[in-house]
Amino acid sequence: MILKNLSKSYDGKFVVTDVNLSLPENKVISFIGPNGAGKSTVLNMISRLHKKDSGQIIFKGKELENWDNNELAKNLAILTQHNNIQSKITIKELVSFGRFPYCQGRLKDEDEQKVIQALEYMELLDIQHKYLDELSGGQRQRALIAMTIAQDTDYILLDEPTNNLDIYHSSRLMKLIRSLCDKLNKTVIMVLHELNYASFYSDIICVFKQGRLEKVGNPTEIIQHDFLKEVYQVDFNISHIDGKPLCIHF
């Protein structure tokens, strides 16, 4: 996926300015940066939820706008934080929607299998018949992630996936994301707030600040005292565990 001169403004104010980025396949890529840095907006433009003002997004050799909607849904999945689902719908039914691009609502055996698999991944099998409005925030989030997994796309985009999840489920999710990439050859692009998750689980980190792409690199290149201090305006204490940088900022 290649981004060229990507820009977006709201009411004359630029929220994303001139982003140039080339994202390799089969990697876990994290977008980090302070609030209002434009990382979610970039993710939303990549996933066609927001229209871009100018620039190009080239996905699998073809410009994003020229993709057929349904075809794109088989190649790229996104999960955002805006999920206000009011209908009476069970976890399993929600996850089954992940198969919609393939079967338009009429599930075949193969689809059914993928749904069960996704439920298993997210440890939702025992509560699969519960209604969504009976769930806690974390369970809901897991159900939505399971839907994205059932969609079985090469690219998975996640906007703050660890929101609402406790430590057990967020670290499990990060491991799952790693295995999606390593075992199933998926490309995962996500917006993260926890620097250490980004550092430990991603191959590439893109740092945004005030709508601009500041730096792209592997965790060791990014998690550096002076650079992070400049981006976040906070003092960091950086140490290493298993050869990976760990930063503490209390």
Place this chain on the structure above:
Amino acid sequence: MALNHIKLIFLLSLCTLSIASYQFIFVNFDFFSFAMQLRLPKLLAMCVAAFCIGYSSLIFQTIINNTIVTPCLLGMNALYLLVHVSLVFIFGMGSFIVTNTYLAFICDLLVMTVVASFVYSYIFKKTKYNVLYVLLIGTVMTTMFTSIQNSLIRAMDPNDYDALLATLTASFSNINIKIISICFVLCLVLYFIFKKDIAKLDVMTLGRHNAINLGIDYDKTTKRLLICTTLYIAIATALVGPISFMGLITTNIARTLFKTYKHSILLSGSVLIAILVLITGQLIVEHIFTYSIPVSVFITIAGGLYFLYLVLKQSKGNI
């Protein structure tokens, strides 16, 4: 779900029962065909209106992702009446556009579609589908449309006004029978035109982001469904006049009765409940209250209370 299908069948039989009793109760068999002639068009009109209201309200709720908003609450039927009055105001009652019932009706529908899809999609976009704003603006618009309509009526030639009144005040005791056949045909045509979009409603309940993620052209589908809703509401209003809260009652009972997201079931349920409420209500009004109180009064009172209940219940969470 098998349970939901059983409920649907049960509802269907209740509807059939009420339709049959409306049609045949207290019929004097000496004048059988005369009675049928009187009752059948009315029955048909009510069924068509019930279908329009039950169907469109549910679609509308899914578009806006909220279960307490209905097209009527946002002033759609007030808009229809305004369009009709404006037409008479501009062309005069003597013009062939107005005197020809069909032509007038088609003109109403066309103008209504253009105006409503413009106004409502603009409002939805501006408020970013924020229900509280939409509801507030809707209330203001209802009043505004009605006020403009009243001003037009006051400024109108008294003869025109007199003639207009007959077509304007459609109600259950004064059903606009002339247009029943065209309404029936239109409903069928609309049903098939928008069938494909209706099939996407299940996915659209997941919200804009998830629907787009699953490959739906959300904005285009929303616009088409909004037009669909507008037309159905216009048809219902032309036939039986405005009944606020009708859509609210049917959709919410349907949602409580059938705990599902599947619109095939919800839509059928909503339509059946609308038919049941309207026809049973009319039956009671005709034979128990002997026309002293129109059925829309009952529906508005019950619906108003129900609306308050729903708002209060929902406000514990978030609207």
